[in-house]
Amino acid sequence: TGEQPSTGGEATVDVIYSATGPMPMLLSTDQIDGYMAWQPFVAVATVSGIGKVVSYSQDMPPAGMWTDHTCCAFAARTDIMQERSDLVNALSALTIAANDYIKQNPDKAAELSADWLYGKDDMTFGNVTVNSVNVLKASIPTLKFTSDPSEAWIQSNDNFVVSLRELGYITGSLKDADPATVNSELFDFGPYEQAKAMLANGSITTPANAGTIALGYLPSDHHAALFVAVKDWQYFNDTYGIALKPASEGSGAVDTADLIVNGEKVATVKLVKGEGGSQLMTLAAQDTIQFAFVGTPPAITAIDKGTPIKILHPLQTEGSGLVVSADAPANDWQSFIAWAKQRAAEGKPLKIASPPKGSIQDVQLRAALGDSNVVVNEAQ
Amino acid sequence: MELNVEHISKSFVTSKGERVDALGDVTFTIRDKEFVCIVGPSGCGKTTLLRIIAGLDTPTGGKAELGGKEIVGPSPKMAMIFQEYSLYPWRTVLDNIAFGLEVQGVEKEARYAAARKYLHLVGLDEFETSYPYELSGGMRQRVAVARALAVEPEVLLMDEPFGALDAQTRNAMQTELLEIWEKTRKIVIFVTHSVDEAVFLSDRIFVLSTRPSNIREIVDVPLPRPRDRTSVEFAQVRRYVLALIQNTGESSQ
Amino acid sequence: MELNVEHISKSFVTSKGERVDALGDVTFTIRDKEFVCIVGPSGCGKTTLLRIIAGLDTPTGGKAELGGKEIVGPSPKMAMIFQEYSLYPWRTVLDNIAFGLEVQGVEKEARYAAARKYLHLVGLDEFETSYPYELSGGMRQRVAVARALAVEPEVLLMDEPFGALDAQTRNAMQTELLEIWEKTRKIVIFVTHSVDEAVFLSDRIFVLSTRPSNIREIVDVPLPRPRDRTSVEFAQVRRYVLALIQNTGESSQ
Amino acid sequence: MRKYLKIVLPIILIFGWETVAILLNNPFILPRIEAVVAVLLEPTKNILGSGSLLEGAGLSLYRVLLGFLTAAAVAIPLGILMGRYPTVQDLADSVIQLLRPIPPLAWLPVALAWFKIGLTSIVFIIFIGAFFPILLNTVAGVKGVNRTWLETATVYGASERQIMTKVVLPAAAPTIWTGLRVSLGIAWQCVVAAEMLPGTTSGLGYMIMAAYNLGQMQVIIAGMIVIGFISLVLDALFREVEVRMFVWQGRYQ
Amino acid sequence: MRKYLKIVLPIILIFGWETVAILLNNPFILPRIEAVVAVLLEPTKNILGSGSLLEGAGLSLYRVLLGFLTAAAVAIPLGILMGRYPTVQDLADSVIQLLRPIPPLAWLPVALAWFKIGLTSIVFIIFIGAFFPILLNTVAGVKGVNRTWLETATVYGASERQIMTKVVLPAAAPTIWTGLRVSLGIAWQCVVAAEMLPGTTSGLGYMIMAAYNLGQMQVIIAGMIVIGFISLVLDALFREVEVRMFVWQGRYQ
Ligand SMILES: Nc1ncnc2c1ncn2[C@@H]1O[C@H](COP(=O)(O)OP(=O)(O)OP(=O)(O)O)[C@@H](O)[C@H]1O
Ligand SMILES: Nc1ncnc2c1ncn2[C@@H]1O[C@H](COP(=O)(O)OP(=O)(O)OP(=O)(O)O)[C@@H](O)[C@H]1O
Ligand SMILES: [Mg+2]
Ligand SMILES: [Mg+2]
DSSP, rough: OOOOOTTTOOOOOOEEEETTEEEEEEEHSSOEEEEHHHETHHHHHHHHHHHEEEGGGGGGTTTTTTTTTTTTEEEEHHHHHHHHHHHHHHHHHHHHHHHHHHHHHHHHHHHHHHHHHTTTTEEEEEEEEHHHHHHHHHHHHSEEOOOOOHHHHHHHHHHHHHHHHHTTOOTTTTTOOOOOHHHHHHBOOHHHHHHHHHHTTTOEEEEEEEEEEEEEEEEGGGHHHHHHHHHTTTHHHHHHEEEESSSSSSSSOOOOEEEEETTEOOOOOEEEEEESSSHHHHHTTTTTOSEHHHHHHHHHHHHHTTOOOOEEEEEEOOOOEEETTTTOOOOSHHHHHHHHHHHHTTTTTTEESSSSTHHHHHHHHHHHHHTTTTTEEEEE | EEEEEEEEEEEEEEESSSSEEEEEEEEEEEOOOOOEEEEEETTTSSSHHHHHHHHHHSSSSSEEETTEEEOOOOOTTTTEOOOOOOTTSOHHHHHHHHHHHHTTTHHHHHHHHHHHHHHHHHOGGTTTTGGGGGHHHHHHHHHHHHHHTOOOSSEEESSSSSTOOOOHHHHHHHHHHHHHHHHHHEEEEEOOOOOHOOOOOOOOOEOOSSSSSSSSEEEEOOOOOSOOOTTTHHHHHHHHHHHHHHOOSSSSO | OOEEEEEEEEEETTTTEEEEHHHHHHHHEETTTTTTEOOOOSSSSSHHHHHHHSSSSSSEEEEEETTEOOOSOTTTTEEEESSOOOOOTTTTHHHHTTTHHTTTTOOOOHHHHHHHHHHHHOOGGTTTOGGGGSHHHHHHHHHHHHHHTOOOOOOEEEEETTHHHHHHHHHHHHHHHHHHHHHHHHHEEOOOOOOHHHHHOOOOEEEOOSSSBEEEEEEEOOOSSSOOOOOOHHHHHHHHOOOOOOOOOOOOO | OOHHHHHHHHHHHHHHHHHHHHHHTTTTTTHHHHHHHHHOOTTTTBBSSSBHHHHHHHHHHHHHHHHHHHHHHHHHHHHHHHHHOHHHHHHHHHHHHHTSSSSSSGHHHHHHHHHHHSSHHHHHHHHHHHHHHHHHHHHHHHHHHHHHHHHHHTTOOOHHHHIIIIIIIIHHHHHHHHHHHHHHHHHHHHHHHHHHHOOOOHHHHHHHHHHHTOOOOHHHHHHHHHHHHHHHHHHHHHHHHHHHHTGGGGGOO | OHHHHHHHHHHHHHHHHHHHHHHOOTTTTOOHHHHHHHHHHHTTTTTSSBBBBBHHHHHHHHHHHHHHHHHHHHHHHHHHHHHOOOOHHHHHHHHHHHHTTGGGGGGGHHHHHHHHHTTHHHHHHHHHHHHHHHHHHHHHHHHTTTTTHHHHHHOOOOOOHIIIIIIIHHHHHHHHHHHHHHHHHHHHHHHHHHHHHHHHHHHHHHHHHHHHHHOHHHHHHHHHHHHHHHHHHHHHHHHHHHHHTTGGGGGOO
């Protein structure tokens, strides 16, 4: 470990891979100059006053490239899609309905998410204590909750395939595949269409009993659809006739829920909290989980390695950001790059923390810095 | 019942692969109810000889017979008291004495009754529920003796049982052992380094030579019991055996 | 140089908080170059007495003086040989013998020269570079003796040094010790359980009583050296001391 | 006096902590004691949606005990077999030596693949940590059984089963117990790793890692203190049982 | 014969593994042996962008040794002081007992806050794991130093410093060495936890966790095998040194 000196006259930035949890601490103890993270860690910085946002992910360069950029999606194993399409369609429908709910009730969604993720607890960041509900109220509006696999969204995924190839993270079946093959490998929008149709009809077809299934997700408000669907299950039951009823009441995360369609229990759903998208993909490969809420890049790399899953439709887009400390001389991307160049010239290149290699945030940060002619060094 | 040892020899192969001839060619006969002591230089094979008689080791050559039957393994007819303390520290005194009977499947009541009898014989009644660590060295060896007697063996093998005791306790134990032996009358083979002890206790003393050892001489002790250590006859036998030993050990190391 | 012990008493408080009176009131004088043996029942305080003389323990009452000066702590004038083996197993025989001199800051060459001299005296020249584990029990005690002699003390305190040896080795060691003592001539205080040993070695035998102990009797041994264990005079002294001890110990436990 | 000493350092540390915390004024690096105490004082309050400290402690205790007991149930019989029969030892040894150094954390993926999400995986990780200390101590304990105790049993004609239950097990019990004590401590060390498994949303280990992922120092430190404290209490319980169960060792007064 | 036995179980396991792997046909649950061997056979190939197996092993070894040596450098002097002076022991004991059971993983956030991103934090986590076994063994070793050895030195007038360097240290050395050996194994167990720290993108532990996140079971298992193997080799080295350094214990032939 240790920093390498900046090379030549080029501007460099050191990227430090880290779990997101310690990032606010690292920032406020001057161990890093900024971090690129998913929500609600961007909101954590602004609400607690530790840092400020340089750029939300959709605004990062190259200009226009990241508008509506892909983020998390609903994915399922191909075998269950073939054998139990009724179940897959029903779950898709619930997800779509939940996304509508969030769009209509962002504050309620923030509260339910804060309940799931933090038990609505206060959080302490150094000298500042903030309420998690407030953090999420700041965070939820910066996300775009949509279930629509639009052309732009597909294009954004294709952009990621290109970036991941360039970074050397794609080595398998997608390495040399043409765009059409890539898309047919990655996506299956059938369940989305069916779900839309059922919602439009106002009735969900009751699937046959499926025993116990498992759905993986990550502790981020990107997956608020799951949180609202479970925490306000009564609403979904009453409105759509489909619900995930938690096995036990109380605050905090729920690990088991009953899938109820038209008043009938269809399946026991284990809700598996993972640590990262790639970990969820491993679980899917082992058939430990059959469904996942997961970032599309981990799904892409997993499909590339032969994991039998398909991406069904998005959960949300955008939702990450680059944060620097509150007193940093950077307020937007331009001034950030100027700062980075100045610090590189002083021989003290900026240290920016990022989630693991190949994550959306990693790919975006590298691409944006590259576009601004800044070389990325990996701290070892 | 007689005990015959016929041309017994025993060699060991050490971990280094060297051969150690412990016993060369040992032959003797012990008469019924006889008390015999074995003396000899350290490392000459006394313990080995006892172990072979007890059936714990097999001889390289020759055989041992008890009552005309060859000894091929441990048998309830023989009890051995080891050189080191061998009481089970997790058992009370009474349970230690009852061990042999327990192993033989004797009922609880019966074995405790027998154990109490021998506990009384060695004069430790009040220590029935004590653990070994609460006893002095001398008391422990008395418990070991009681345990051995409790199974009512034909032969009692004792490997330097009083070696670790101080002079006084040792003398007292010798007197006690003789009293017990007189009451129960079995063959006793008693290994010791102390010529004094050997002369005080035994009917005959077997003097072993250095390795590979055999019987150098068998000394009769014709004195009536109880014997007086300070008598001239006692000193005579003692002097004779000491001289024998002194000539036996070429080296003192 | 004389050693005086005046009205020494010593009490311990055990971990349970009970008081044990080890030494009651002990007074004696040892003359220059005298060889004295101390005998007495187990636990009567022999080791305690030696430790007080060596300056390792302080008496509860009274005092010990060497050459008229009160003993308040360990001094290079005295060397002690402990009841247990006390060689340093990680040092070779030569380094063990040189230990006392090394501690006193004697130069390497000088201390090895001195150590070799005493190594020769105890007849172990060829074991110079051996480690203690490679020696038999008797050889180890000889090394301990050499180590004690090497610092050329005025007083040599020996606590049952030959207790763990077999009869033969023990006899040989006694003879050797006397030879060394005759060559170097210092005060020797020798604790033993063996009356035989005491009679063979010493000018006078101090017989201690049971706890809280004091000197029961001091027995002169007027026999010329080398002594014959099998002689009638030897047996007489032996018998006398044995009788004294037998009466001393009321209990044999 | 000694009792006071024991609390001197903790008190100094607490004062030092608070002073440094005030001077640093950076709760990220060192939160004030109040912040941690505030967490500890509300053990029934839900923390960050991962249950209360009390629930977490209870759940982790349950998991640790389950893993620990499973490990004991496998390791003790296997250890006894390995200690008593060289064949079994030879069979198992190479695999055990290779598996032993592998960190519990490295087993996470394997646990998940084999035992799927749920209690079994968690228990498996704790099992892995607890298994080897128990196994190694059991083997050592059984191998260390005094040969004389075994041969005594043989002399009295004990069967292999009797030797196992009446000699080997009681004799090895103290060593096995030590293994259990050490291993329970290690089982606690594994609970954080075990509760990192996906699908886990409760337990002290989970709470610590969740707090880590949310940057909540005061919760982490509170969690560490609770783990330290529970381990202390369990260790004290084990010692207590040890003192009662193994009085016969005569070590405790 | 015994040698063959040692490879029987590994062979069975390998066959069993391969059979199950073929039947399961899911490399995410159990990869084929070929896949693991392929990883092991190309130790210089970059794996998952986290460096090659060889680099990872080298780097982890470096970190482990650094943490281990630091732990030794602190724990041994502290342990000696605690073992020799009850005051120091009383002072430090309660804090040590509380800190000991806290899992290395739980220290991650603390390490990060105190030692910042970088080598120091990693070394600290390993330090935590390695520290306590060394400390406890050193204390035990120093406390276990034969009282007679200490008193012998006192009798010869050794100063406290001389007693430390010439008696306490050499006498406690074998126990301390055992502590070091155990602790090096534990240090390896901590490397995975340590390499989970932010800013780390290399080392065997990192590689295992990265492979875990990417579902590369063959890399995980290869990493586990390499860790197991390095530990085995280090352990063998320690034993080798032990045999050479501590010949004087007379245990090894
Ligand atoms: N299992 C063994 N392997 C190798 N050599 C052995 C073994 N048992 C005994 N010996 C050797 O056989 C010889 C006789 O040993 P034994 O124990 O019978 O002597 P001993 O007369 O009882 O000695 P002591 O008086 O010291 O008890 C010794 O040289 C000893 O080293
Ligand atoms: N440190 C101590 N604390 C308490 N009691 C002690 C201590 N040291 C010795 N004693 C007691 O003082 C008495 C005398 O002990 P000492 O070791 O001097 O006897 P001894 O005559 O040398 O016995 P032995 O012949 O068995 O060596 C014993 O009863 C012993 O229990
Ligand atoms: Mg013997
Ligand atoms: Mg004594």
